Amino acid sequence: xxxxxxxxxxxxxxxxxxxxxxxxxxxxxxxxxxxxxxxxxxxxxxxxxxxxxxxxxxxxxxxxxxxxxxxxxxxxxxxxxxxxxxxxxxxxxxxxxxxxxxxxxxxxxxxxxxxxxxxxxxxxxxxxxxxxxxxxxxxxxxxxxxxxxxxxxxxxxxxxxxxxxxxxxxxxxxxxxxxxxxxxxxxxxxxxxxxxxxxxxxxxxxxxxxxxxxxxxxxxxxxxxxxxxxxxxxxxxxxxxxxxxxxxxxxxx
Amino acid sequence: xxxxxxxxxxxxxxxxxxxxxxxxxxxxxxxxxxxxxxxxxxxxxxxxxxxxxxxxxxxxxxxxxxxxxxxxxxxxxxxxxxxxxxxxxxxxxxxxxxxxxxxxxxxxxxxxxxxxxxxxxxxxxxxxxxxxxxxxxxxxxxxxxxxxxxxxxxxxxxxxxxxxxxxxxxxxxxxxxxxxxxxxxxxxxxxxxxxxxxxxxxxxxxxxxxxxxxxxxxxxxxxxxxxxxxxxxxxxxxxxxxxxxxxxxxxxxxxxxxxxxxxxxxxxxxxxxxxxxxxxxxxxxxxxxxxxxxxxxxxxx
Numbered sequence: 001x002x003x004x005x006x007x008x009x010x011x012x013x014x015x016x017x018x019x020x021x022x023x024x025x026x027x028x029x030x031x032x033x034x035x036x037x038x039x040x041x042x043x044x045x046x047x048x049x050x051x052x053x054x055x056x057x058x059x060x061x062x063x064x065x066x067x068x069x070x071x072x073x074x075x076x077x078x079x080x081x082x083x084x085x086x087x088x089x090x091x092x093x094x095x096x097x098x099x100x101x102x103x104x105x106x107x108x109x110x111x112x113x114x115x116x117x118x119x120x121x122x123x124x125x126x127x128x129x130x131x132x133x134x135x136x137x138x139x140x141x142x143x144x145x146x147x148x149x150x151x152x153x154x155x156x157x158x159x160x161x162x163x164x165x166x167x168x169x170x171x172x173x174x175x176x177x178x179x180x181x182x183x184x185x186x187x188x189x190x191x192x193x194x195x196x197x198x199x200x201x202x203x204x205x206x207x208x209x210x211x212x213x214x215x216x217x218x219x220x221x222x223x224x225x226x227x228x229x230x231x232x233x234x235x236x237x238x239x240x241x242x243x244x245x246x247x248x249x250x251x252x253x
Numbered sequence: 254x255x256x257x258x259x260x261x262x263x264x265x266x267x268x269x270x271x272x273x274x275x276x277x278x279x280x281x282x283x284x285x286x287x288x289x290x291x292x293x294x295x296x297x298x299x300x301x302x303x304x305x306x307x308x309x310x311x312x313x314x315x316x317x318x319x320x321x322x323x324x325x326x327x328x329x330x331x332x333x334x335x336x337x338x339x340x341x342x343x344x345x346x347x348x349x350x351x352x353x354x355x356x357x358x359x360x361x362x363x364x365x366x367x368x369x370x371x372x373x374x375x376x377x378x379x380x381x382x383x384x385x386x387x388x389x390x391x392x393x394x395x396x397x398x399x400x401x402x403x404x405x406x407x408x409x410x411x412x413x414x415x416x417x418x419x420x421x422x423x424x425x426x427x428x429x430x431x432x433x434x435x436x437x438x439x440x441x442x443x444x445x446x447x448x449x450x451x452x453x454x455x456x457x458x459x460x461x462x463x464x465x466x467x468x469x470x471x472x473x474x475x476x477x478x479x480x481x482x483x484x485x486x487x488x489x490x491x492x493x494x495x496x497x498x499x500x501x502x503x504x505x506x507x508x509x510x511x512x513x514x515x516x517x518x519x520x521x522x523x524x525x526x527x528x529x530x531x532x533x534x535x536x537x538x539x540x541x542x543x544x545x546x547x548x549x550x551x552x553x554x
Contacts, residue, residue, distance in 0.1 A: 065442040081445070089443035096437045100285060101493045110433055113444055118429060146491035146551075162440075172443075 014076075016041050016086075016170045016201045017062070021071035024054070024061045031057050034071070035226045039203055044196045045218040046206040048236075050245050053223040055205040056092065056174050063089055063172065075170065085114050088168035090159050092175050098148045104158050105143040108133055111165030133164040138187050153184030160188055171195060173204040177211075189215050209249060212236055255393040262516070264388045264407050269474070269508035269534060271413040272466035276478035277504035278420050279459040281497050284483045285435050290345060291456055292479030294352035295463045296472040298322075298329040300359030300378050303467070308366055313468075315412060322464040329355055380531035381471030383512070386410070409469040416465040420458050424497075431455065432493055470531055477535035478504055485542045488549035507538035 019037035023030055032054035039045050047055045060066045062073035064080055075083035088111070108130040109122065116122065134140045137157040147155065156176060163171055171192070177185050192202050192215075203220075206212065212219060212232065219236045221227040221244045228240035238251050276292070283289050299322040306321025307313060329351050337347040360375055386407040388396075396402040424431065434441035434448040435455075441448050463475050486499035511534030516527045 060439070063443045064445075065439050084443070084445045087443065089440060091437060091439040091443075095439055097285070097287075100436045101487060101491050101496050102432075102436060103492060106492070107436075110437070110440070113429060113433060116429065118426065148491075 014041050015039055016076055017073065017172075017203060018075075018077075019058070019062055019071065019073045022058065022061055022068050022073070023070040024057050024066060024068045026057075030069070031224060032061060032068075032222075033224050035222065037220055037226065037229060039201060039220075040218060041201055042196060042199050043218045044192060044202045044204075044216045045220055046204055046212050046216040047220045047222060048206055048209065048212060048244070049222040049227070050248075053244070055222060058222065059089070059172050059174055059203075059205060063087070065089075085166075086169045088163035088166040088171050090163045090171070090173040090176060093152065093156050093159060093178065095174075098150070098155060100147065102147055103143070104134070104139065104145050104147060104150070105130055107147060107158050108161045108165050111162040114166065130161075130165055133161040134158075136164055137161045137191060151181070153180035156180050157184060157187060160191060164191070169200050171200065171202045171204075173202070175205050175207065177206065177208060209241070209251075256391065259393055259396060260388050260391040262512075263391075264410055265383045265386045265530065266509060266512050268386055268407070268410050268413050268469050269383055269512055269530065270505045271410075271417045272462075272470045272474060273478045273482070273504035273508040273534065273538075274501045275413065275417040275420055275462040276459070276466055276475050277482040277500045278417070278424055278497065279455055279462060280479035281483040281486070281493075281500050282431060282435055282455045283459060283479060284487070285493075286452070286455070288456075289480045290348050292459050292463065293476050294329060294333070294348050295326055295456075295460045296467065296475040296479070297352040297356035298325045298359075299464055299467050299472070301325050301355050301362060302359075303378075304359050304362045304366065308362070315408070315468075318468065319464050322467070323460065325355065326460050377471065378467075379471050379473055380529045381467070381469050381474065383470050383530045384516075384527075386469060412465055413469060416461060420462060423454075423458060427451070427454070470534075473535045474531050477538045478507070481535075481538035481542045482507065485538075485545040485549075488545040488551055491551050503538070503541055507534050507541060511535070511537040 015038050017037070017039040019035055022032055022035045024032040031052070035054075035058060037058070047058065049055050057066060061068040073080060075087060105127070109126065111133070112126055112129065116126070131140060131143065134143055137160050139154060139157050139161060142150065142154065147158065150158065160176065163173075176188055180188070192204070196202055204216075206216070213236065217232060218230065219232050220229045221235060221240045223244040227244040228235040241249055241251065280289070280292060283292050302321035302323070302325025303318050305325070306317040310317045332351045333344070333347045336342055336350055337344055340347065342350070359378070363375060363378070386409055388406050390396070390402045390405040392402070430441070430446050430451055433444075434446055434451045438448050459479065466475050482500040482503035483496070485503045486496045489499045490496050512530045514537065515530040515533035518533070519525075519527055
């Protein structure tokens, strides 16, 4: 494919996130099959594909959350174990129990775990850092609330604030816009774009094809196999969508 | 009064309180992980393990009992996994099948073996022998500072205190990873935390509490304390640390109230005999949960 030929060895070596030969199976069924992916540094990449195409599984396997059958991910040309402190992961909101007895600020402070470890005392500086992250997503007034009292959009923003607290260079988000209100969607995309403008790299599993071109500059199209990848103008075409979705979706413009 | 209380009531009270707290502490995490039934399962499978340990060694002693119980727990985990995988049964049902079957097997073993020489029978397995854990060498409050009397305290007391202290220290040490991986396992794994080991560690702590408490207080208290005090505590607060402290308070309160009510309640009501302390402690813990469900501050969400 054309974009692959244009990809130099330099971009490969400098990539914050490279996947090679990744295969993941649940029971006997392969949900991700021999997938290669190369994320450009400083890009905003949407992972798109139909339901059950392996989008979330791709991220989880890359992060070692599920065990792949074959293949692995490398980050800045180093294995995962050496790169964890530079990676922030935002799981699907629905993956946790929001009735858990904890406050908003405590969730954000979890993002400082790498720094705090088992014993380091929480200082005023840590709390200020967490509050600054909450401010960045517009949730500073909710710091003392129990997380179960938040709306879905507010919960998603708290998850993003926790990722911000990690101070990572690579942000991997699983469906950050699923079930959130329009105001939250705008707030989240503004934060993600500001991260990109700071030179960080953002990869998000995304399901709303109508906003791909508006929000992202790169796209990775998957339906168990890799279908296409590259800049939105090159890889987000009717041809690649037909290949991934079996002709069930049309690009509106 | 002094002698009677110190010799007859104080040791079982203290043992009851520490047994209840040792079970309630890991119970908080089991409850939040929606694994509360695992505590139930462990306290059931302990029985065949202890009976086998007795059949092999011929004595009722702490170490072989612990080994037997640990072996039974291990077998049960493998069996649950096997039933789930090969029987295509959902995890809750697989657990239910395995622990009831193993408990029943324990009862059969117990009936068939000659345990007349020792204090081990089906009743003991259910309610323990809290009332019989007395300290006849005590002469009054002064005995609490008398070393020679202290070493003759029921051995269950020291065992229970050490078990609780061990679980408390481990919980404090690993508080952050335990809380983090209980709330959001995916995120915890992305940080590189060994979430499988943490989950196993929590179950192991619960197993330790169950085995240590089983002999002294029986499985009824163990099952109740894994679930009731943490569930009651959850209704009192929206913060994990506060919940754990509340759960220890409710566990201790259940033990004290239950013990006193079992001993004196029937007399107050005009009956002549006291009732089982274990049964009363578990009942009180259930009543506390009921009260919290009706009146506690954080029951809405």
